[in-house]
Amino acid sequence: MSEDILREAAKWRKDGRGVALATVVSTWGSSPRPVGSQLAVDDKGVFIGSVSGGCIEGAVIKEALDAIAGGRPRLLDFGVTNEQAWDVGLACGGKVQVFVERLE
């Protein structure tokens, strides 16, 4: 069966783990995962799902851990024009916007 990210996230939260959700909200050009793709992260950095082909997951997980700790939702931009392009840029040359929120 395909991964059920939201159900897993709800289960983690019920178990008392801190959880954040990351969702692809817009894409430009060639991006590896479509709008609506999701990733759930717990407070240990364990994650399921994906928001790219693996290029930006590391950066998204770092922001997700921040969101779990601080609570503020955030909107992240990734793309070749991003200053961090060298380490978290999208190899395919596309752009992607990811919304990260804590599961209360």
Added chain:
Amino acid sequence: MKRVLLDDLLAAREAGRPVALATNLRSGQQLLVYRDGTSGDLCLDIDMVVAAGEALKADRGTTLSTPAGEVFVHPFNPPSRLIVVGAVHIAKPLAQLGSLAGYGVTVVDPRRAFAAGPGFEEVAVSGEWPDEALTRLKPGASDAVVTLTHDPKLDDPALDTALRSPAFYIGALGSRKTHAARLLRLKKRGFADDELQRIHGPVGLSIGALSPAEIAISIMAQVTQTRRQGEDS
């Protein structure tokens, strides 16, 4: 996201009820938008609720511009279904591939011994006659029907019912010769040529598939192509 909102979202999905999650990307406030109402703490103007409802209907994630900032609408519709008639050997890899691709899979075979074997644990199995099962399951425009039995007693009633549905994909296993004979029988049931053209037969993309798994791959590839690129692709 509030826990109660996530629980409501999961409950709606479990019940097969379409729902969209609207999120203000600045504040993080959220609203669940159903076909017939809303719940949550994000205030949206009625025209924005209508726009969210349209995104839900079109099953397309959309960002709306509102005075309070951008609002992302994330639709959650029940999964497309893949209805497989005939619990034959190809049905097992086909059911697995269908599940992996996100389809809700039902395997229909009134011959109990076929569907009782291993390989169908993860999917719904129906022991009804194919026409009864398809009448009950009512394939919609986002559903696919594939017949695999080679047996006219089972395949024909299934195709008869599928052709009367808006299913986006109908496929029937069988050689060119088998398929030509099948089309003749269905013609006698009153179907016109253009209706019968909806049936993909011989089923699957022509990739030289031999083993059951390879044939299942060719079928799933054609289902995917038809879904994503349309019938004329």
